[in-house]
Amino acid sequence: GENVEQHPSTLSVQEGDSAVIKCTYSDSASNYFPWYKQELGKRPQLIIDIRSNVGEKKDQRIAVTLNKTAKHFSLHITETQPEDSAVYFCAVRTGTASKLTFGTGTRLQVTL
Amino acid sequence: EPEVTQTPSHQVTQMGQEVILRCVPISNHLYFYWYRQILGQKVEFLVSFYNNEISEKSEIFDDQFSVERPDGSNFTLKIRSTKLEDSAMYFCASSVLSPLGGGELFFGEGSRLTVL
Numbered sequence: 001g002e003n004v005e006q007h008p009s010t011l012s013v014q015e016g017d018s019a020v021i022k023c024t025y026s027d028s029a030s031n032y033f034p035w036y037k038q039e040l041g042k043r044p045q046l047i048i049d050i051r052s053n054v055g056e057k058k059d060q061r062i063a064v065t066l067n068k069t070a071k072h073f074s075l076h077i078t079e080t081q082p083e084d085s086a087v088y089f090c091a092v093r094t095g096t097a098s099k100l101t102f103g104t105g106t107r108l109q110v111t112l
Numbered sequence: 113e114p115e116v117t118q119t120p121s122h123q124v125t126q127m128g129q130e131v132i133l134r135c136v137p138i139s140n141h142l143y144f145y146w147y148r149q150i151l152g153q154k155v156e157f158l159v160s161f162y163n164n165e166i167s168e169k170s171e172i173f174d175d176q177f178s179v180e181r182p183d184g185s186n187f188t189l190k191i192r193s194t195k196l197e198d199s200a201m202y203f204c205a206s207s208v209l210s211p212l213g214g215g216e217l218f219f220g221e222g223s224r225l226t227v228l
Binding site: 042044045046089091098100103104105 | 145155217
């Protein structure tokens, strides 16, 4: 099955700095790559997603880039704010499967 | 904004007992899912459901698990005989479009199951 690795596991940045989280996947048939933000004790919430026919997508301070050749995709958060502090999960959907395979998560801490 | 709702928010049960977790997906959604998250770990897929049948399930979803859509609004996950390792947060999710159609998943707030 699909294997998704996510790095780093923890990330601490100062407010205003950028944060980058990277995920790699194993199956070249993977075609959908969402990112979820999960605050403590809360549900995962979709913050941005990208499909395999697109290389980059941006939504205000958040962007995702996809390198299909290398099988990795990254989440970029610019001008970080304290409210960006949370656990971020990448996920992958492969082929015609309905399931999402999640990465292991990155705990982002934005300090003042 | 419509939301996926789940009950109970927390359930404590004894090992070997049956548990039913309930979900009300967003009303116009057609695809339903259960995921689970053991404390501090990643979210894991359990099962997907469409047109009143299971469309995909993971290795975790063994014979102890079952899902049902008993009426037009509820979607339930039953664990027949709970084990200690079933302790986790269980998330229901739904989407309006098929996975191939780009269906964004909307998650509920989760049901925390504690098996003693």
